[in-house]
Amino acid sequence: MRDASTWLACVATAALLACGSSTPTSSTPPTTAAVAVGPNGSQTFVPANVTIAAGGSVTWTWASSGHNVVGDNGTPARSGALANAGTTYTATFLTAGVYHYYCEAHGAPNGVGMSGTVTVQ
Numbered sequence: 034m035r036d037a038s039t040w041l042a043c044v045a046t047a048a049l050l051a052c053g054s055s056t057p058t059s060s061t062p063p064t065t066a067a068v069a070v071g072p073n074g075s076q077t078f079v080p081a082n083v084t085i086a087a088g089g090s091v092t093w094t095w096a097s098s099g100h101n102v103v104g105d106n107g108t109p110a111r112s113g114a115l116a117n118a119g120t121t122y123t124a125t126f127l128t129a130g131v132y133h134y135y136c137e138a139h140g141a142p143n144g145v146g147m148s149g150t151v152t153v154q
């Protein structure tokens with residue numbers, strides 16, 4: 034059964050790493066992403082959609098004042114009250130999925146207005 038269990042272990046990890054190779058594929062998402070909050074006075078997150086690896090983090094940097102970051106379903110956690118330019122907020126994402134978030138002053142859940150997504154792979 035030793036051969037069979039080795040094969041199973043290899044299959045189980047094939048989605049993350051090619052068997053027999055320690056080199057990540059070029060499609061591996063980054064572990065961090067940066068999002069500008071309200072750049073140039075806009076009511077937008079730029080880029081609105083980012084992709085990171087599970088366990089990675091996203092850092093939002095306020096480029097203008099009067100915004101915050103709130104996850105539609107609690108992830109990312111609410112950054113706090115509307116904040117001013119220069120504020121930064123970092124959230125870590127442990128579980129794969131697509132996380133929608135918005136600004137309470139200029140957006141709403143489900144991608145309305147000032148909003149964005151974090152895709153965790």
Ligand SMILES: [Cu+2]
Binds near residue numbers: 099136137
């Ligand atoms: Cu806003």
